[in-house]
Amino acid sequence: MNAASNEIITPAAGSMDPELRAAIGRIARVPQLLVACDYDGTLAPIVADPSKAVPLPESVAAVRALAALPQTTVAVVSGRALRDLAALSRLPSEVHLVGSHGSEFDIGFVERLSPELIAVRTRLREALREIAAAHPGVRLERKPASVAVHTRGMDPQIAATVIEAVRNGPATWPDVTVTQGKEVIELSVVATHKGTAVDQLRTQLAASAVLFIGDDVTDENAFGNLSGPDVGIKIGPGETKAGYRVAEPIEAARALGLLLETRRHWLFGERAVPIERHSMLANGRTVALLTPDAKVTWLCNPKPDSAAIFADLVGGSPAGHFSVAPERGGIPLGQRYRSGTMTVETRWSGLTVTDWLDKPDPKATPDGPAIISGDSTLIRVLTGTGRARVEFAPRPEFAQVAVQLQPLGDGLLVLGSNEPAALYSPGVQWEVSNDGGYASAKAVVDLSALGGQVVLELRFGTHSLEHHRLPIHERQAAAERPWKEWVSTLRLPTTARDLVARSALTLRGLCHEATGSILAAATTSLPEELGGVRNWDYRYCWLRDAAMTARALVDLGSITEAEAFLRWVDGCVERTGGHPERLHPLYTVDGYELGAEAVIDTLPGYAGSRPVRVGNLANHQLQLDVFGPIADLIAATADVRGSVRSEEWRVLENMVEAVRRRWHEPDHGIWEARLPPRHHIFSKVMCWMTVDRALHVSRQHGGGDRSEWVELRDRIAANVLEYGWHEHAEAYSVAYGDEDMDASSLWIGLSGLLPGDDPRFLSTVLKIEADLRSGPVVYRYHWDDGLPGREGGFHICTSWLIEAYLRTGRRTDAEELFLQMIDTAGPTGLLPEQYDPLAERGLGNHPQAYSHLGVIRCALLLDDMLK
Numbered sequence: 001m002n003a004a005s006n007e008i009i010t011p012a013a014g015s016m017d018p019e020l021r022a023a024i025g026r027i028a029r030v031p032q033l034l035v036a037c038d039y040d041g042t043l044a045p046i047v048a049d050p051s052k053a054v055p056l057p058e059s060v061a062a063v064r065a066l067a068a069l070p071q072t073t074v075a076v077v078s079g080r081a082l083r084d085l086a087a088l089s090r091l092p093s094e095v096h097l098v099g100s101h102g103s104e105f106d107i108g109f110v111e112r113l114s115p116e117l118i119a120v121r122t123r124l125r126e127a128l129r130e131i132a133a134a135h136p137g138v139r140l141e142r143k144p145a146s147v148a149v150h151t152r153g154m155d156p157q158i159a160a161t162v163i164e165a166v167r168n169g170p171a172t173w174p175d176v177t178v179t180q181g182k183e184v185i186e187l188s189v190v191a192t193h194k195g196t197a198v199d200q201l202r203t204q205l206a207a208s209a210v211l212f213i214g215d216d217v218t219d220e221n222a223f224g225n226l227s228g229p230d231v232g233i234k235i236g237p238g239e240t241k242a243g244y245r246v247a248e249p250i251e252a253a254r255a256l257g258l259l260l261e262t263r264r265h266w267l268f269g270e271r272a273v274p275i276e277r278h279s280m281l282a283n284g285r286t287v288a289l290l291t292p293d294a295k296v297t298w299l300c301n302p303k304p305d306s307a308a309i310f311a312d313l314v315g316g317s318p319a320g321h322f323s324v325a326p327e328r329g330g331i332p333l334g335q336r337y338r339s340g341t342m343t344v345e346t347r348w349s350g351l352t353v354t355d356w357l358d359k360p361d362p363k364a365t366p367d368g369p370a371i372i373s374g375d376s377t378l379i380r381v382l383t384g385t386g387r388a389r390v391e392f393a394p395r396p397e398f399a400q401v402a403v404q405l406q407p408l409g410d411g412l413l414v415l416g417s418n419e420p421a422a423l424y425s426p427g428v429q430w431e432v433s434n435d436g437g438y439a440s441a442k443a444v445v446d447l448s449a450l451g452g453q454v455v456l457e458l459r460f461g462t463h464s465l466e467h468h469r470l471p472i473h474e475r476q477a478a479a480e481r482p483w484k485e486w487v488s489t490l491r492l493p494t495t496a497r498d499l500v501a502r503s504a505l506t507l508r509g510l511c512h513e514a515t516g517s518i519l520a521a522a523t524t525s526l527p528e529e530l531g532g533v534r535n536w537d538y539r540y541c542w543l544r545d546a547a548m549t550a551r552a553l554v555d556l557g558s559i560t561e562a563e564a565f566l567r568w569v570d571g572c573v574e575r576t577g578g579h580p581e582r583l584h585p586l587y588t589v590d591g592y593e594l595g596a597e598a599v600i601d602t603l604p605g606y607a608g609s610r611p612v613r614v615g616n617l618a619n620h621q622l623q624l625d626v627f628g629p630i631a632d633l634i635a636a637t638a639d640v641r642g643s644v645r646s647e648e649w650r651v652l653e654n655m656v657e658a659v660r661r662r663w664h665e666p667d668h669g670i671w672e673a674r675l676p677p678r679h680h681i682f683s684k685v686m687c688w689m690t691v692d693r694a695l696h697v698s699r700q701h702g703g704g705d706r707s708e709w710v711e712l713r714d715r716i717a718a719n720v721l722e723y724g725w726h727e728h729a730e731a732y733s734v735a736y737g738d739e740d741m742d743a744s745s746l747w748i749g750l751s752g753l754l755p756g757d758d759p760r761f762l763s764t765v766l767k768i769e770a771d772l773r774s775g776p777v778v779y780r781y782h783w784d785d786g787l788p789g790r791e792g793g794f795h796i797c798t799s800w801l802i803e804a805y806l807r808t809g810r811r812t813d814a815e816e817l818f819l820q821m822i823d824t825a826g827p828t829g830l831l832p833e834q835y836d837p838l839a840e841r842g843l844g845n846h847p848q849a850y851s852h853l854g855v856i857r858c859a860l861l862l863d864d865m866l867k
Contacts, residue, residue: 150184517589
C-alpha cells in the first residue's frame with residue numbers, strides 16, 4: 001500500500017452531524033465493541049465493474065487500526081461470495097469477513113451443506129441459468145449457498161422482466177430464501193441475512209454494542225436488529241431503520257476515523273500528566289486538582305466523596321475540565337503555591353492564573369446581597385497583558401448527566417444537574433457549543449482590553465450571577481489568611497522545613513471541617529500500575545489513615561484536627577450501638593457506611609487504567625489494626641493538652657474493649673488484600689499498641705493503673721512475639737506461619753513493642769531492607785495478593801524504613817533514603833501514594849495523606865536525633 005492508504009481522516013469540528021458525533025462518542029466507550037460494515041457502497045464506492053470495487057484507502061486505514069485495538073472486533077458483512085470479498089478487500093486476518101449475506105463465515109462452509117440442500121442449489125443454478133440465457137446482459141454470481149442475479153447496467157424494462165421471472169419462478173420454491181438489493185436479487189438455500197449474521201457475531205464475541213454501516217436494502221435487516229446502545233449508519237438516500245445517515249462512503253470513513261480516535265483515547269487514555277505534577281486546591285469542604293498548565297482536572301461537589309463535575313483526570317476531556325491557557329499556547333514558566341496557602345499560581349509570559357477554592361459567603365449584610373454561593377466557589381483570576389483562551393466544560397456525576405450552559409448577564413448558568421452551579425465571568429463573551437447534550441463554552445479573553453484582570457467564579461449550590469460586594473484581592477486575602485495563620489503556629493523542623501510545611505498544609509486540606517473526618521487521598525482510581533486494574537477509591541475517611549494524619553499534625557503542634565477527628569470517631573462508635581469491635585475500617589466523610597462499590601464503565605481511567613471505581617469494598621473487611629492509631633492519637637493529644645476529654649476517654653475505653661473482644665481473631669490486615677483473613681503481625685501489634693497507649697493515658701492523666709489492661713497488653717505481646725517470629729526468615733513476617741515479608745511488620749519496633757536494639761528487630765529490618773527496598777522506595781510486600789499486575793513502592797513504607805534505620809542507629813542510611821524519597825515529590829511539593837523507581841514517576845491516588853504524614857514524621861525524627 002502507498003502512504004496515502006494509511007491515512008486516517010477524522011471530521012473537523014462541526015462537519016459531522018452533532019447527534020452522530022455524540023452517538024459515536026458513546027459507543028466508543030463500551031467494554032466490548034463490534035464494528036460491522038457492508039463492503040460495496042460502504043468501504044468501497046459503487047463502480048460499474050464489480051471486480052474493480054476496491055475499498056477507499058481511508059476506510060482501510062480506519063478498519064485496520066480499529067481491528068488492532070483490544071476489546072474491539074471488526075467485521076465486513078457483504079453479499080459477495082467470501083472468496084471474492086477476501087480477494088478484493090485484501091483486509092488483514094484481524095478483520096472478520098462474512099460473505100453471502102451471512103451464509104459464509106469461512107471458506108469451508110460449502111462442505112457443511114446437507115445433500116438435500118446441495119440438490120436444491122443445483123436445481124437453482126440450472127433454473128437461473130435458463131433465465132439468464134433468455135436475457136443477454138444478466139450476470140449470475142455463483143456462491144457456495146446461493147446464486148445472485150445482477151441486473152446492473154441493463155435496460156430498466158429488461159431488468160424488471162428478469163426480476164419478475166426470478167420472483168415467479170425459483171424464488172417461490174420451498175427451502176429458498178430471497179434477498180433483494182440494489183439491481184440484484186439473491187436466492188439462497190440457507191435462511192440467513194445480514195441481521196442474523198451480525199447477531200451471530202455479537203453472540204460469539206459477547207459484544208456490548210454494535211456499530212453497523214451500510215448502504216443497501218439488504219443492510220436494513222442488520223439495521224432492524226440493532227437495539228439499545230447500538231448505532232446504525234445509513235449511507236445515501238432512501239428509507240432506513242438506521243438511526244443516523246451520511247451522504248457517501250468517504251463520510252463513513254470519517255465516522256470510522258472518529259470512532260477510532262475516541263475509542264483509542266478511551267482504551268489507552270489521553271496523554272496523561274504525571275500524577276505527582278498535579279497541585280491540590282482545598283477549602284475544608286472539598287478539593288480540586290490542577291495540572292501544571294492550569295487545567296482543573298478534578299473537582300467533586302459538594303463534598304470530596306461526592307460525584308465529580310470535572311473528571312478529566314480519569315476520563316479525559318469528555319469527562320469535564322476547566323482550562324485556561326495563552327491563546328498562542330506554550331508551556332508555562334512555572335507553577336507554585338503562594339507561601340503558606342492553598343492558592344496556586346500558574347505563570348506564562350503575559351498571563352498569570354491564580355486559583356483557589358473559596359468557602360461559602362457569609363450571610364446577608366446591609367451592604368451586600370444574600371448568600372451568593374451555598375457551597376464552595378472555585379475562583380480563577382487571570383492577570384496580565386496577553387490574550388487567554390478559556391474552555392469551561394462541566395460534566396456532573398462523572399459525565400453521566402448531560403448539561404446545558406445558558407449565557408445570562410455576567411456569566412453562564414449550568415442547567416440539567418441536581419446541584420445548581422453558575423459561572424460568574426463579567427466581561428467574557430462565551431461561545432457555547434453542544435455535543436450530544438453535553439455543552440461546553442469557549443472564549444478568548446483580551447486582558448489588556450479588560451484592564452489587565454478577569455475574574456472567573458464557579459459558584460456551586462446557586463444560580464446567582466450577582467456581583468460580589470468585596471473586591472477580589474480582599475477575598476483572596478480572606479481565603480489565604482486562615483492557612484497562613486495556622487501554618488505560622490506549627491513547630492516546623494529545620495530538616496526539609498518548606499516541604500514539611502507544604503505536607504502539613506496538604507494534610508489540613510484533606511480535613512473535612514464540617515465533620516472532622518480526614519480523607520485518605522483526594523482522588524479515586526489513580527492507578528498503582530499504569531494500564532492495570534489496581535485502582536481504588538480513597539476519597540473516604542479510614543480510621544487508621546486519619547488517626548495517623550492527625551497524629552502527625554499533633555506532633556507539629558496542632559491539636560485542632562485531632563480533637564475534631566476524635567469527636568467524629570466518637571459518633572461512629574456511638575452508631576455501633578455498644579459494639580465498637582464492629583467499626584468499619586472506613587466511612588464516608590459524614591461518618592456513615594459506604595454504599596456498594598461500583599464501576600463507571602464509560603470512563604477510560606487515568607492513562608487507560610480501568611476500571612474507574614466509586615466506593616470501596618474494604619468497607620466490609622475486618623481490620624483489627626484500626627484501634628491502635630486512634631489510641632496513639634488520643635495519648636499524643638492528651639499529652640500536648642495536659643488532659644483527656646470525656647469523649648476521648650470514652651473512645652479510648654471503646655478501643656480497648658474492641659481489642660479485648662477480637663484481638664485473637666485473624667483479619668484482612670492493613671493492605672486490605674481481597675484474600676481470606678490471616679493473623680497479621682501488624683494487626684496484632686496495633687492491638688497491643690491500643691492497650692499500651694490506653695495505659696499511658698490512664699497513668700498520665702488521672703486514671704491510674706488498670707490491672708486488667710496490663711494483663712491484656714502483656715498477653716497480646718507474648719502471643720505476637722512468639723508466633724509472629726518466623727525461624728526460616730529470621731524476621732517477623734507478614735502473618736503467623738507465613739515466610740513472606742511485609743513492610744508493616746517494622747511496627748514490631750516502631751510501636752515500642754521491641755526496643756531498637758533488640759536482635760529480633762534488627763534482623764527484621766535487615767530482612768525487609770533486602771526483600772522490599774529498591775532504590776528510593778520500599779514495597780509493601782511481594783506476596784501474591786490475588787490481583788493481577790504489580791505496583792510501585794509505597795512512600796509510607798519508605799518512611800517506616802527511615803524510622804527503623806534511625807531506631808537501629810543507622811542515621812546516614814536514614815538521611816540518604818529520606819532525601820531520595822522527597823526528591824520524588826512533584827514540582828509543588830505533593831506526593832501520591834507510590835513511586836515507580838524504574839519509570840521514575842508517581843503512582844496511586846494523589847495527594848496521599850500517608851505519604852505526607854511520612855515526610856513529617858521522618859523530618860521530625862531526623863531533627864530530634866540532632867538534639
